[in-house]
Each structure stands twice: as C-alpha cells, then as structure tokens.
Amino acid sequence: MAGEAGRSVKIRVKNVKKEYHGDHGTTIALNGVNLDIMENEFVCVVGPSGCGKSTLLNILAGLHEASSGDCYLDGERIVGTDVKRGVVFQQYALFPWQTVIQNVMFGPQMKRMPKAQCEEIARKYIKMVGLEDFENSYPKELSGGMKQRVAIARAYANNPEVLLMDEPFGALDAQTRAQLQTELLKTWEEEKKTCFFITHDVDEAVLLAQRVVIMSARPGRIKKIVDIDIPYPRDQGTKSEPRFMELKAEIWNEVYQEYLEVRK
C-alpha cells in the first residue's frame, strides 16, 4: 500500500489468523487480516463486539500470539511485549497502590533510569495531561477521566514509537470523552506518534483518524478501510462539518450492517 510520499510502513499486519480453543470447539477470532499502518499515522478500528479488534491490538502489543501470520514493527517481527509499543487500556489499569507520579514514572524506572530523571520525565507528561496538582494523589482519589489521563501520560512517559489504545474513552461520560478526544488530537498533532486506536464510537473514529478500519465479525476480518480526508487541526467543531457527517454516515451504515449480521 502506498502511503504519502516519504512515509514508510510502521506496522505491518500480514495474514494474521487467531483461533481460540474453548469448551465449545474452536472459535476463529481473526482470519486473513492484512493491514499496513504508516509512520505517524492515526488509524481507528471500528466494528461490532466480537469482531476481534481487541484481539488484533493484543497481538500487536505482544500480549497474545497469532495462530498464524505475523506482525511487524519497522520490518521487525513482533514477538512479546516491547516498550516501543505503548498500550492504553479501557480499564485504565493504573497501579492503585502507587501515586500518580509513581504510576507515570513506572516505565522509565523499568529502564533503570536514575530516579531524578524518572521524576522529571513523569512531571513533563503529568503536565501534558494537566494533572500537576494531583501528582501525589492515589488513583482512588481521581475521576475516570483523570485516571485515563494518567494512563495516557504513563504510556507517553515510556516514549513509545506507536500507541495502541483499546477503547480508552469507552467508560467515560460524553463530556469527558469529548475533552479527552480534543486533548489526544492536540498531542498527536504535536508529537505525531503512530496511533492504533480501537473504538466502537463512529464519531470518535472519524474525528480522530486519518483512516478508519471497519471490521466484520465471525470471523474477524477487515471489511473496508475509509480515508478520512478532513484536514487537521480538528476539534469538536469538526463534528458539524458536512464532510464529517457524510463520512460518519457511510461508516456508521457499514458498522450497523455488521452489527445486524452478528445478531442473526
């Protein structure tokens, strides 16, 4: 697949198949999935529950292994987890016994950096997500939106080459979600880290992504890829532009069909 001139393929998914062997026989979660994600690209994946989008993310993260086929980062085969691939989970996954700053500096500490440097890095990203005043708070003292901000800061503090986000805003209320979308857009426009972002909110996908990957279920495969030709910078106002609504309607229909398909 040809990207923009001068851009190289960052992530390559090649013929990936994933089967689960359970009590009720074998389930094929993914089959024949091929996808190239360019350097600095923001890709959103949408699809009905059970289409294997989380499975794909877990394989890219190195938390799961593909049954067949391979994934590559910069041409290198993905085996196991690596700090180059940062992950943000829907359930925040903050360490509850650690304060905000301790959570954010976890990654640098794993790299055995000196403590002062870890703290410096952590503070930089805590500032980025606007939680300077909560540095010493415990996760239980934070709201859902704040927790996810900490999780994003934690992922960034490790300076990953790609960010894998598994429905990161799925558990948040609409206002908080909009705010975090705007913040993420801004950060992406500044840092241009390759983003692989899973959501089942079509609005969110069209607002954030350069390309939206629509997946279908049983078995999970890529149905269609839609280019989002809306220029950046984007913000919540983008949602009322005609082109946005057009693309949204198109994608929404595709996803809805898949949803009906699954219900059958």
Place this chain on the structure above:
Amino acid sequence: MSKQTKRPLTQAEKRTRLINWGWLMVSLAVALVVWFCLSIGEKTARSFPFIPAVLNGMKTMLDRDALLSDFTSSMISVAMGFGLGFVTALPVAFLMAWYTPVRKIIEPWINFIRNIPALAYAPLIVIMLGVGRAPSVVLIWICTFMTMCITIFHGIRNIDNTLVKAARVLGANDMDIFFRITLPATVPFILTAVRLGLSAGLTTLLAAESTGAQAGLGMRIRTLQTTFETNAMLGYIILIGIIGTLLNTLVDFIERRLTSWQEKREEA
C-alpha cells in the same frame, strides 16, 4: 508506600466515628445486662458468675503464680505457631498460584484437614513429639498455615490481570512484576490471612494445650474444669477473647497504614 498526606477528619467522618463508638458501647452494655441476668439465674448462676466474682477468681490465680505464666506460655506458643504458619503459608500459596501441580496436590489436603477439629488429632502430635511446648506449637502451626495459605492463594489468583499486562507493556520483567505488582496487590489478602490466622491460632489454643502442656490459658481452663472453679475459668475465657480483640485491632491499624490506597467500601 503510604506517604499520603494526613488530612483532618471531616465533620461527617467525625460524626460517623462517634456513632460507631456509641453503638459499640450499647453493644457492651447489653452484653453486661445479659451477663448479669445469667449470673442471678438459678440454673445459670454457677456457670456465669458476675464481674466481682470473676475478678476474685483471677486474683486467686495471680496469687497462685499461675495467671502470668499461663499467659506468657500461651502467647509464646501462639507467636511461634503463627510465625511458622505465616512464613510457610506465604511461599506455599505463591507456589500453588504459579504451579498447577502444586495446587492440585496440596489444595485437597488442606480442604480435607481443615474440617477436622484440631482436638481430634492433637494426641497424634503429642505421641510424635512428646509432652512440652513442641506439640502445641506444631498444632497451632498446622491450623494457622491452612487458613492463611488458602486465603493468600485465593488473593493471588484474584489479582487483576490487566495490571500485570500494563506492567509488561511498560517493560517490566518477571522480577519487577513480582515485587512491583503481585506483592503489593496481594498485601490486602495477606492482611486478611493474618487476621484469620491469629484467630485460628487462638481457637486452636485449647486443643494445642490439651495434652501434656505445663502451663497455658487452654491448659488452665481444662484443669479449672475438673475443680469446678468457674470464677477463674470464665475469667480465662474472657481473657482469650480480649487478646483476640486486641490483636484484631492491631491488624486493623496495620491495614490502614498499608492499604489506604484501596478503593474503600462504604462502611455504615
């Protein structure tokens, strides 16, 4: 770990504390009334003498040089048995959680033995180890071990796997995961295990000192039984209860220090 800044209690929290304290006093008052009624009942008076008589009985035991040595002897047995139980339960629980064969072999044993009253197999231990402190300690060890091992094991199994995944993608190796994730995540369960273990240690005291002990709260309760000295007997029984309550309070205190990070369940 708990560098949390101390903040003053809010008005509502103060109120809740006061109310809880009040209820505790009411509970104690009701208990005293029931006790008093029992102490004047025709059939129950012999078994449940009231406070002055009990204190008198305890004074007698003090004069006989029994009370202090009984107390220290039992506390040493419980401390040793519980200590051994704890240092063995912790690694075994981790091994059970990590290696299925270990769990498959040990878990049925524990579940089998746990339902047998310690008193039943106490003589076997005494026959094996002879009279003295050793059988008491071993018996308490067995009972506290089983309770704590199972509790800690279930705790480890309940650790949120997402946290382990999150640590992995941030570059943690197996050692990091153990010390930075598994261990702190297990602390609340370890404290629950300690609480249950201490309670198991005290409840096993009677069985542990049933045969051949030279001194001890459990042993003394049995000898007082043969001479129908119910005053001192009731005093000893209450003393065991007080020790249990104090130990529990101590664990509460440690729990607050170590696990203040936990999402709190609202207590009414």
